[in-house]
Amino acid sequence: KKLLVVDVDCGVDDAQAIMMALASPSVEILGITCCFGNTSIENVCRNVLHVLKVCNRTEIPVFRGASDSLLGGSDLPFLHFGGDGLGDVPDQARPGLENLQGEHAVQALLRIISEHAGQICLVATGPLTNLALAVKLDPTFPQKLKHLYIMGGNMDGTGNRSMCAEFNFSLDPEAAHIVLNQFLCPTYIATLQFTYNNSLSMDFFKDLVNQNTMKARFMKKITSQWSHNKSDFVSYDSYAMAAAIDESVITDYLACSVSVELNGQLTRGMLVLDVNNRQKKTHKAFLMKRCDLEKFKKLLMLSLQ
């Protein structure tokens, strides 16, 4: 089995991505590390514990990580998935934090990856703060990873949190910059535009959440506020996870050296593609370009069965 560690800011799509990995017979999750993002760090931890409970997988350890960006002062004005990150479902019984591990997420990342050097795929679907802290504590951390999968950044200069920046990168641009410049392991990125270009229909979404299972009912509940005014279904984080589970889901990549804009008044947090390699970097990231949608849909359907 492929070994995964997942770093999330657990909103609805992170939840979907976790459920996809839990349902796949070809991967095993060794731990889930939490980062602020879609909601506060407390809510993120609670949401992950909630997802694991729904899936009967409470043996998977969950670790609390960064509550704020490297520079601090992150406001969270843009709430994709409600204040609690999982759709603000009224009267929902949510687990407490008793089952959270005592170890900090960054320490857990360093430990788990050292215990399985060269074997772990790290899937990061929130701001990259925990990963940036990990490489600062141990500069050899990235070379111990097998692959890194990221949902974040954008390809054409349009963002979803600001004019030019995607949510995860814009919440902690310095962290994204550190990770893209210092993680010299094979890195696969599902950008915002890639997810938009491979969005699914609302008819598919209905088939997905109307499956007659506990997991599908849970997903239907946490998406109910969000789903009625949408024209298509974009499960952002699920693309990064699907690629980690089955690399044949992604059928084309752009290999390119990348960086993150830190200073632009209008562009801070934007992913910058150095297609002509003017910075003369030797390391290239793989930006996902094309997706086998039939395979992707199968993984999604299976995740809620």
Ligand code: BDR
């Ligand atoms: C990303 O931002 C978060 O809100 C989502 O969970 C996803 O990781 C999309 O830009």
Ligand code: CA
């Ligand atoms: Ca996310």
